[in-house]
Amino acid sequence: MKKIIFLLLVFLFVASCGNTPERGADINYKQGILDIEVASLAHKEEYQGQQLELPISVHNALAYSIENVIVSIAGFDNYYVELYSDEEQLASLEGKSIFNPEGEKERVQFSGLLKQLLPGADEEQQDYWITVEYDSKVEFTPTICITSDLGLGEYGTYQGACTVEKEISYHGQGAPLAVTKLELVPRGGTAVELRMNIENKGKGTVERVALVTATLGGKPLSCDFKGVQVEGSGLFSLDSGQKSARLICVGSLASESPYTTNLQVELWYDYEIIQKESLTILGDSLIS
DSSP: OHHHHHHHHHHHHHHHHHTOOSOGGGOOOSOEEOOOEEEEOSOSEEETTSEEEEEEEEEOOSSSOEEEEEEEEEOOOTTTEEESOSEEEEEEEOOOOSSOTTOOEEEEEEEEEEOOOOTTOOEEEEEEEEEEEEEEEEEEOOEEEEOOOTTHHHHSEEESSSEEESEEEOOOEEESEEEEEEEEEEOSTTEEEEEEEEEEOSSSEEEEEEEEEEEETTEEOEEEEESSEEEETTEEEOOTTOOEEEEEEEEEOSOSSOEEEEEEEEEEEEEEEEEEEEEEEEOTTOOO
16 A cells, blocks of 8 residues: 555656746747846935935846946936936846846945925926946857758748758847848858848847857858948947848858758847936925
8 A cells, every 4th residue: 555655656746747837947048039127216206305315226137148237327407416426337247047047136226315496396306317238149049951052042942851941030039139030042052141130129229239150050151241330340330220230141051952050140239228217306395
């Protein structure tokens, strides 16, 4: 009887393990469009003549670490609000991983003084803006079926050892900057061209983007950015309001016949996100 009970418990344990929700090493964090989360933790209303405490929360919800983080406050009228410091720096914040599934969160504290309102005024609303700047990267590492056969241009797909698709759409790699489309352009022989659409899908703005790595099957690709202001080899910037660019890479294949291989592209970028908040300064005659 004891043996039967023991075997039943073992069976239930194994069954429960099989139904364990996806977590840890099973989760691919480098997918989808992710952005950092910024929030003001300060009270929305404060009284005149008091010290101001303005805590700001910065949560790195990306799948990558962010570096050289600068948090700043702007917009207060100095007649009403005096900030002792309007900028703070953080070395880095870790992104989502199996060791930290939520990503790292940090609180930045700003302090100041709320001055007196104008005579007879009951309250004064002050709008202010939180700006967070950082450097980070995004990795595009799909396994693709590839060929240099010119017949792909006519049909859009090509059947061989694997199925080659001329165009493939993607939904992000765990950052605001994303590769959203890959187009394969065979050039005959063993030559091939890869065209990638790079888009800013986040709430902020991308300033500069640098190509760090571009390889196909471990072999370096020759790449250029198109449709943007190129500042140097492998470096471009996006004008205000511009959201996308195209990366054109050329390389040679190991075979003219279709085969599966790995594409590796790594981009570093500067990012800025601005969030509007408001604070109401109350006169002594009002009770919050």
